[in-house]
Amino acid sequence: MAKSNKPIFWGLFAAGGTVTAFVTPVLVLLTLFAAMGFSPDLFTYEALRGFAAHWLGKLIILGVIVLSLWHAAHRLRVTVHDFGVRADAVVAYVVYGIAGLGTLMTIVYLLRI
């Protein structure tokens, strides 16, 4: 038996799980407000742009988004298996592909700000 390569993804999964556990619910609450038509201050273009323009802001956004993506992707891989789909290699390519794409988009967008 060979040692598994899952630690790469599990490390991201675990870090992402912790980050999302701390920040995602309150972010969802804020977007919920936005969806309901409240206009929180954060969602002014200027405020957000200002935050994202700072290198620290960029780093925080990158961290939260990327870790969330890889957390969700890895768990999705397991969940798909749990629902009875036995094509782990294909599933892994797809879910990690999605996470990779999201990561790339985030980097590109952040560079444009």
Added chain:
Amino acid sequence: MSRKPYVREVSKTTWFLSQPRYKRYMAREVTCVFILIYTFLLICALGALAKGPDAFQAFLHALRGPLGVLFNLAALVATVYHSMSWFDVTPQAMPIQRGEEFVPGNVIVGAHYGAWAVVSLIILIWGI
């Protein structure tokens, strides 16, 4: 040979219906779907932010409406469930031994809930 062990097959697709704890587990796992979609929502927001004020307004506009509210509500439930299920098991995954004794699990869990509340409040106050 008189032996003939009987193997009980487990359904690969419906196994989790057999026990409440398996259902709770699957509910926890499914939270990742909401987190994934929501994260892409954030990426879209980031894209709009990069494009300019008009694009961002359009994004906010698209977010509004019953569908947006419904998704965010569902995502809220899912992410809160994720947080709780995540924090509740931290003493198992990361036990802390001080001297001879282990720090009681509920202390570790409590500390996480406390930190979660603080982080959430800061973001909330800052956001509103």
Added chain:
Amino acid sequence: MEIIKTDVAIVGAGGAGLRAAIALAEADPKLRIALISKVYPMRSHTCAAEGGAAGVIKSDDSLDLHFNDTVGGGDWLCDQNAVEYFINEAPNELMQLEHWGCPWSREPDGSVAVRPFGGMKIKRTWFAADKSGFHILHTLFQTSLKYPSIQRFDEYYAIDLLVDDGRCQGLTALEIRSGEMRQFQAGAVIIAAGGAGKMFPFTTNGAIKTGDGMALAYRAGVPLKDMEFVQYHPTGLPNNGILLTEGCRGEGGILVNKHGRRYLQDYGMGPETPVGQPVLKTMELGPRDRLSQSFWHEQRKGNTVSTPWGECVLLDMRHLGEKKINERLPLVRDLCISYLNMDPVKEPIPIRPVVHYCMGGIHTDIKAATPVPGLFAAGECACVSINGANRLGSNSLTELLVFGRRAALSAIEHLQSSPSASNDPALSAQARASEDRIRALFDQSAGTETVAGLRKEMMHTMEENAGIYRTGEELQRACEKIAELRGRYANLALTDKSKVFNTDLMQALELGSMLDCAETVAVGARDRTESRGAHQRLDFTARDDQNFLKHTLAYHHPKEPPRIEYLDVVITKSQPGVRDYSGAKK
């Protein structure tokens, strides 16, 4: 019938069997070792031992003190040369377990901790909380996995020894899962199959302790020694006999009667010691036989507490406090809460004496060898004898290590010195006869007796007539009744006719073993007209060194009661004296 050739076959995979197997594997990696057990090794009853294992390690202790405690505790029926070997080897064996990973409880400086135990003058019991036997068993089992030469035959029930040319050369065993018989041809056989407490209805012993190993040797012509000495543990839960370790008292628990009096002071174990400050070899730290006997007297006087499960006295541990109980006696607390719905932190626990251990067993010499060349025995099934008329608490776990290893070394010596050629046709003929015997039992359909029925009568007989206090009249009744049951056993009918995992057949075989053992207990006790250690006669109340400073040897007869012979006790340096458990005298 499949033949399995091996160098050493071990029957029983509890503490003694595993220790023997490891010793063999370590001595010579080329030796083929067959470890045969009717249960998976970790199910063996060694796992239920709680308190600990005695071995001299601390500087305030000495081998002489351990010797004196053991010999005096055994009411001078111990073979003193065996005791000497035992106490000398004990510290090494316990240390060896430490090196194999046993989670012994520790002192703050990291050294191994010891606790006080009954009948011991000095604290010398190594312990792993109150799960010492469990940890010893699992440490041994897990360590045994290191050695590829140990081939396990789990869930094989040993049926008969194969003795040819005056040597033991193997055995037959039934593979329980398939119902198939196997012939093991071995240069030497070690029996380490545990005690026979299940002869009695109220016992700390697990269901598997049915004296199979004892009966195996007994039927092959080896005498059973000192079987009349059956130890009652003074503190068992009254509803199901679950053991509460002597550690309860070692840590400071006290025994009181219904008036709240610490009654042990009335039976030569006083004066009363301060609560929570146990004094060694005094009051609650007296030996097990004396404590169990005191209970019997208290019950006679009407000083016991009536409970739904019979008369009890109370074990009070409340003053130890929750922290100490959780740290030192977590299993005890769990058992009380689970099975009695009582918390020792908050209330005294009703307890009563319960059958615990067979001091007697397969007659072996100091090298664990039986009179049959090539056959060795160790552990509770054997009688070396180091326990004499009453075993001291925490000597048995050490015993199975010391003599498990000794049996292995002796087996190797035997392999080296005796001819290896075996007469295959003769062995196979014996094996076929053994198989036929089982088949006859299996096929017999005209019988009218049931396993459960005979077993109940046997248990009842033993409890009524061979308990803590005995009389000649009762014992005679027991002898007659057990002989009758042995006769009726031939008329047994099995309901279960399946070959696969037939527990009806297993229980029938176990019943056969227990009846053999029970008869040696009853006959040995009837003929021993004295009181010594765990054997107390109301009609012969004094110890009689003139006539009975002797071991009882019971020889098997297929139809008749056992033939009894006597063998002198080996005395080297301690002449029989008075067993003094009174703290007042020096």
Added chain:
Amino acid sequence: MSEERQIQLEVLRYNPETDSQPRYQTYTVPCVNEWVVLDALNYVKENLDPTLSYRWSCHMAVCGSCGYMINGEPKLGCKAFIHEYGDHIRVEPLANFPIERDLVTVVEDFIAKLASVKPYLIPKEDKPISAGEFRQTPAELKKYKQYTLCINCMLCYAACPQYGLVPEFLGPAAISMAHRYNQDSRDGGRDQRQEVVATDEGVWECSFVGACSEVCPKHVDPAGALQQVKVASTIDWYKEHLMPWVKK
């Protein structure tokens, strides 16, 4: 405390020589309320049906023989109290194991897996017996003590859905036992055990359902052990691949 009541004990029966598949058989058993389910089975065996086969021994939850599914939950028969159930109790052999006969399962797979993780002390340093004990403080003992309490009853395997779905999975008790030795201050064998434990069929098959810890009668918390093994294995991996210059 000792009131009697009648229960219906429904037991899954399977005799490989006569049955093509298991079937249920119901016995009416007069129970004393303080009984455990094992007592009820013994009542059946002694009084109603000697052909019923099941394993048991110590009756005090330490030998690990009597694991059954009781009303669908993995339990020790000797620790499942009648008073905690209604008048109908269903007993089946432990889930996820083949049925040998009645309540007796085939457990070779578990035994082999336990052996595969090298569950014995591989000392850091050689030390002769005569040199005395390896020093170990109470705190060092406490660090792994909990994981020594496993009685190999296999309830955790019966509770683990991943083991049911992927029989190659090394499983909770075996990995916990590896963790027990890895955490022992006297031990230096972790690298050897990782060869088996840190594999796809090892700890990485675990998805932390947590059922193993919920059913463990000895509170070993195998799920916790497995998560700790994952954390440590992940740190190993990152050190090995991203910081090869750092010695473990």
